[in-house]
Amino acid sequence: MTTHDPDRIPEGFAGLNITVAGLGVSGISAARALAGLGARVTVVDGGAGEKQQESARELEAAGIAVRLGDGETLPEGTDLVVTSPGWKPDSPLFAAAAAAGVDVVGDVEIAWRLRGPDAADWLAVTGTNGKTTTVRMLAAILEAEGLHTTAVGNIGTPIVDVVLNQGKDGARPYDVLAVELSSYQLHWAPSLRAHSAAVLNLAPDHLDWHGSMAAYAADKGRIYEGNRVACVYNVADRATEDLVREADVEEGCRAIGFTLGTPGPSELGVVDGILVDRAFVENRQKQAQELAEVSDIAPGSGPAAPHNVANALAAAALARAYGVSPAAVRDGLRAFHPEAHRIQHIAEIDGVRYIDDSKATNTHAAEASLAAYEHIVWIAGGLAKGATFDELVKTAVARLRGVVLIGADRALIREALARHAPEVLVVDLDRTDTGAMPEAVREATRLAEPGDTVLLAPACASMDMFVNYNKRGDAFADAVRELTARDQ
Template sequence: MGSGKVTTGSAPFDFQGKHVTVAGLGVSGVPAAKALHARGAIVTVVNDGDDARAREQAEELRALGITVRLGDGATLPEGTELIVTAPGWQPGKPLFRAAGEAGVPVWGDVELAWRLRGPDAAPWLAVTGTNGKTTTVRMLASILEAAGLRTAAVGNIGVSLLDAVLGEETYDVLAVELSSYQLHWAPSLRAHSAAVLNLAPDHLDWHGSMAAYAADKGRIYEGNQVACVYNVADQATEDLVRGADVEEGCRAVGFTLGTPGPSQLGVVEGLLVDRAFVENRQKNAQELAEVSDVRPPVPHNIANALAAAALARAFGVPAQAVRDGLRAFRPDAHRIEHVADIDGVAYVDDSKATNTHAAQASLAAYESIVWIAGGLAKGATFDELVAASAKHLRAVVLIGADRALIREALARHAPEVPVVDLDRTDTGAMVQAVTEAKRLAVAGDTVLLAPACASMDMFTNYNQRGDAFATAVGELRA
């Protein structure tokens, strides 16, 4: 079991005999509780819920001698010296207010993983942003693999960082996706290099303001060693780089869909090129790949590829590995996924477009669209999205609890666009939505599911929503 003392890259923390409260079960809380217990901590897990899954996880932990309190996530257990929280727990919760009053530090699972890294741990190439994180991290991992490096895509992507850090497998480098929630609770994180892909209003109910949301995203740049990668088209990401405290010699590296300047990656005549990690970058550029090597080669996905390439190049990956990695990469389901062509109309599933920023990028990728949209708005407004996308819209089919917000924005900014408002929020509404979209579309159009909203009013998650769309499209062909 060892001494319990950790001294890797952050202030040492001796867990032996320390009273640690783990806030939340789930994919992060259970491995955190086990890791702390194994290092001699006296662990208490608190959890708001008391459902069947929580009870099953609680029994697993209790069998190890870990105390679990279900249905009571608000009270700070007596004697707590550290809290390790699941990333989704909001900072304003009573548990954290009590911790602040008592002077108890709060870490997230990412902070814990960072503190538990061994002395020869793999460096982290980290990615955040409002949209595109998972795709970029998976592209990055594919490029690193093509360079012959032992790597994994981990973090908010679904593979626990704790598992990656504490598991038996060794890595040369990790491709790490980090959400704003995770970054909020990770004060000691210091990546090799990091990227903020974009910034747009999202999760403001959690962070409290756009400024707080941006500040948490910007934490990813703190202490970077080699490169802070930013989006030339999104000034807010460059502003975060300017405000970061980095290691001496760390560089700002931009990515752009236009012709790159020095210290940038960009696009020239159908090629992805690098003017950052080359000799004499004032005059020289290195071809990395063709735009056609990116799948799908739509603008926001090309931007993702450039960001991934920048991080890989910061780690010393050769140009050929960028090309080979992008060619080998296949995007996850429900991300600009081509489902079918029927009567000259393309049906595309971008159910992952759960906010306005993602939907706008998706809508910009096609010329003439029948747009299926709606769901839970999460406090978003839609005027900017509709105004920017109106020229691409042949028609719109609205579903979901907050569809009226989109309908009203359409009335203000695209009054000539036909709108079908489906007054239902049951899962079967998707079949009707696709049927209506087929009626409105003509050859050459794209029927695009890019809801700009969360899915939980009608579906378990965006995956189920995308599956419902694909099933409904399949029924059109039957």
Template structure:
């Protein structure tokens, strides 16, 4: 369904608004809308005890809550604000389309509630990032660079501070580093970032979007209305195609980033240095040094690309090269993102549990060799032939885990038939399962190898989430070291 981006202004006092979903973003939206005087009803198809407790908290604020009913549209509804995960083909949205009721996401609501800064009379600009992988790291790098430049900023959106809290903060931010998922972009028709980046595109969430074309189109929304720069990945032509299709402000430029020596208007790497040839005088002849690859933590190839994308957005905002270097040096990645846990008997153990799809796993596998790879879980409709074919020469062995392991095993049989494969026992979960997985991986590894947890799959068949999967991996490695 489509929303009308012309419906920009609404008076919220007494406006009948439905919030779809009683998760974190739904609760935040309901609180904000109620504070604006709207008549808020939250709907959620679930009915568990946790949801009942959340409902009671909102009801105390005057919010109506309907549990066990996420399909019907309450009579008189004028606006729906949806949580990101609600699919476009949900019955509630079909009813909204039939009734002519617009559907916004929390990002759209935040965009429309922005306040002007006293110094400029304009709202704080948004520097926005999306992509199949690397969004969180890039946005956090960008926030670190902006902080080093002396700006009051925050990493918001899918990470850090709630985007609604950020735009309504009592002490306003100068600029926001905004991570946006394809779900959030789908429901944000009027969003117009100052500058934006699409890091990469690979099949993901296709069950939600319906096709790769629809997924890419939603990602491409991030470029609409950009003012200074549309930042794209020189190694991923699909991102450049999205730039070409975007309707941007006059004077907005396409700025590429890549791991090679940059041509004019791009960012890249020369002799181990991060280089800007876009935001310099006479870029045909000159370049600005922004730092070195050693300033990037960790200096894996895909993470250097993330750093270049963050630097491009910061430079588009006017940040000086010195602050880029300082910000990258100050940045520390979140847990479960290519985190070296320990070296045990000359074998490195690396936790990249956040690699929950094939694109992320491919980037992780490209950073090491030889590798004992721990892979598997819930495939989410993915196929693994390209991943295995690209990594085959790096593999010492593979430990397969999880529900959809057969898909990876079959790809290994086709493209890496000589690589030893051991399948973890089925039926085990949690700490018991991970301890056995790590012991098995250790049995395959030799001195100088890396045991890499980069499963290329979701975790919920065996673990609560990717964080628990990574935490248990680290605990099992420490147990191995002490044993």
């Protein structure tokens, strides 16, 4: 077991022997930062490949010790372990740390402890799905208000680097940070106390890491601990509200809901295509403030999917908790541009839309994606990561024109379709190579009719066929463009 006692974590780092677990982006960032603060740093990593060796050479040139090929043994004399987010809590290194009375924290904890007297406030976001989109929406809204901000955490620049460089070399200090936090990062951040925070949704994910759904939810709920102004939750997801109820917050901190329906007092919601605020108004019982139109959410990217409307409401709630004006909410949502592979419109060919949502790597994300379109030819499959697909298929069956299956665990989806959608046409491609995607797109095109949407929302991880979901989405987009080229 790892320990999480903030009182045991040293206040300063100079002169300490600190072991950093992992040679990833956050590990390298933490190692450099801690060495710069006078700590004696050793980085350990179980790998010893070319990439690790190159990173090791760079760190060693900066006076940082690196041990490759052994990520399990605790270096002698270690005072503190700083872990990269993905290392499991039951790792042998952490068991050795616990036995030695040494605490384990993550880079978010280090960043939180390194904040200076003029530190920027943190507006924090977590959830099973939608974190990156919401944080980028939030940053766009804050910028529209004229605030100096950036998106950090599980996204963009490592948060330790941002905190250490706050206001240095004449740079304008950040007023507020839009912080994306994964369940991994929250697990290792016991001292975090945000200005305001949101949990967007909860669905089974990463259970092999956390051990149970209860442990996963508890780590997500850490984001609410010590909140000063607002705990933002999803009215449609009771589990997020339960986490608010269980949180120990500062006196006066409010629970703020968001809903795709008409909002009640202390909620943000949607009325006749308008995003409205009944939380941050003078009379919550009788007043509502218009914030933006649904059509203002990333205009030019097609109609806003319901889950992206929910993301926009969560971002707006956090911004309003920070005192941002209604006009800035509207202008920020208009300025926001979705990242690739997240409900990305690739093309329309002969009346059929082709949408890349390769980022839908679990059933919860795929369900939200499938709910955004009326008639769908669905491309699905990959690594299931222990997921089951019955509920997903039951929810989507009325929308499915056809399904094309790819990937190692496609049989699980095929069997769920046979149980709950026997009338739906299914093409099962017995392939797990990258060349399967062009064939999948051709088969989906054959099944589609004008007005349909060919949707890549795999509900699975990509690593059986592709390096990551980005490469999977790129392969889909390339295959669609091949269709366009053939038609010209």
